[in-house]
Amino acid sequence: MRKPKRENNLSQKRKVDGILARLRSMADPKLLKQEKRLGIDVSQGLGISIWDLRKVAKELGKDQALAEALWQTGIREARLLAGYVADPATISEPTIEAWVADFNSWDIVDQVADVIWLSPYGVKKAAEWSRRPEEFVKRAGFVIMAGLAVEKGTTDNVLENFLPIIAREATDKRNFVKKALNWALRNIGKRNIALNKKAIRTAKQIAEIDNKAAKWIAKDALKELQSEAVQARLKSKKT
Numbered sequence: 364m365r366k367p368k369r370e371n372n373l374s375q376k377r378k379v380d381g382i383l384a385r386l387r388s389m390a391d392p393k394l395l396k397q398e399k400r401l402g403i404d405v406s407q408g409l410g411i412s413i414w415d416l417r418k419v420a421k422e423l424g425k426d427q428a429l430a431e432a433l434w435q436t437g438i439r440e441a442r443l444l445a446g447y448v449a450d451p452a453t454i455s456e457p458t459i460e461a462w463v464a465d466f467n468s469w470d471i472v473d474q475v476a477d478v479i480w481l482s483p484y485g486v487k488k489a490a491e492w493s494r495r496p497e498e499f500v501k502r503a504g505f506v507i508m509a510g511l512a513v514e515k516g517t518t519d520n521v522l523e524n525f526l527p528i529i530a531r532e533a534t535d536k537r538n539f540v541k542k543a544l545n546w547a548l549r550n551i552g553k554r555n556i557a558l559n560k561k562a563i564r565t566a567k568q569i570a571e572i573d574n575k576a577a578k579w580i581a582k583d584a585l586k587e588l589q590s591e592a593v594q595a596r597l598k599s600k601k602t
Contacts, residue, residue, distance in 0.1 A: 379432045382419070386440050389415055397417055402539075404468035408439040416440060420447030427453045434462060439471070446474035451481035463492070466499035469539045476503055480510035486521055493528050498537050503542035505529070512550035522551045522558055526565045533569045536576040545580045552588040556597045563588050 386409055392411035423429065423444075430449035442465075445542040460480055466472050479485055486505055492504030508525045511517045529548050535541055548569075552562025563585065570581035587593060 375428065375432055378429065379436065382423075382433065382444070383436060383438065383441065385419070386438070387409060388445075398470075402468075403470050405517055407437055407441065408593075411440045413443070416443055417447065420444055423448050425450040429456060430454075432467075439468070442471055443474050446471070446478055449475075451478050454478060454482050456484050461486065463488075463500050463503055464497065466497075466503060466520070469499065469502060472503045472539075473497050473506055476506040476510055479503070479515065480507045485511055489525065490528065493532055498539055501532075501537075502539045502543045505532075505540070506548040508547035509543065509550040512547065512554055519555070519558055523556060523561060525551060526551070526561060530565050530569050533572060533577040534574040535582050541576045541580055543574040545583050548580065548584045549587050553593060555600060559593070559597050 389411045391411035391412075392410050395405045395408055396410065398408065398410070399405050426448050427450040430445040433445040433448070436442075459482070462475055466475075479488055489504050489507040489511065490506075492500050495501050495504070508522075508529070511525075512522055525547065529544055529551075532540075533544060535544065548562055548566060552559045552566075566581045566584045566588065569577050570580075570585070572578070
C-alpha cells in the first residue's frame, strides 16, 4: 500500500533536515576563506571539502527527489550534494532549467554539469546555453561540451558540431566563460586524431580574431593539442 503524499513529504523533510544537520556539523569556516580565494561564491556556504561531500553522497546514492529537496535549501554544499545524488536518467528538463537559473558560482556549475551531460538533454542544453548572456549559464554550456567529449557514447559528429559554436563565442572575455571555452576545445581535440585535426584548425581560426580572449583560448589550446604527448597518444589509439 502506497504511503499518503503528506507522509512522504514529512519523511523527505526529516531526511533533508538530518542531512543539513550533518553538513553543519562538518562545517569549517577556515575552508570558506580558502574557497573564496578560488573565486567561489561562499555567501551561502558552510565550508566542507568536496572529498567529504562525496563520502556523504556515496552513502545516499542516486535519489532525484532528494536532490531537488536539497537544492531548494539554497545552501551551497547542499546544492553540490544535490549534483552528486541527482539521477541523470530521471532529472527533468524543467528541473535542469530551474537549477541553471540559480547558478552563481563556477563550482556549482561544474558539479551539476555532470548530471546534465549524462541526461538526455546534454547536447541540447550545451547548444542553447552557449548563447545565453549570464556568465555561469554560458559557462555551463561549454562545461557540458567538455564533459560530453570524454563520454564514450558521444559521437564525433556531435563534438564536431560544437567547434563552430566555440569559435563563435571565443571573444567572451569573462574569465569563467573563456576558461570553459578553452576546456571544451581541448577536450574535443583530445578525443581522437580526426577531431584533433579539426580542433587545431578551429583554434587557428580563433587565433586570427583580433580579441585578447580569443587569442588566449587559441594559444593555450594549441599548446596542448599540438604537444608531442597528445599527438603520440592519439596516434597510438584506434580511432
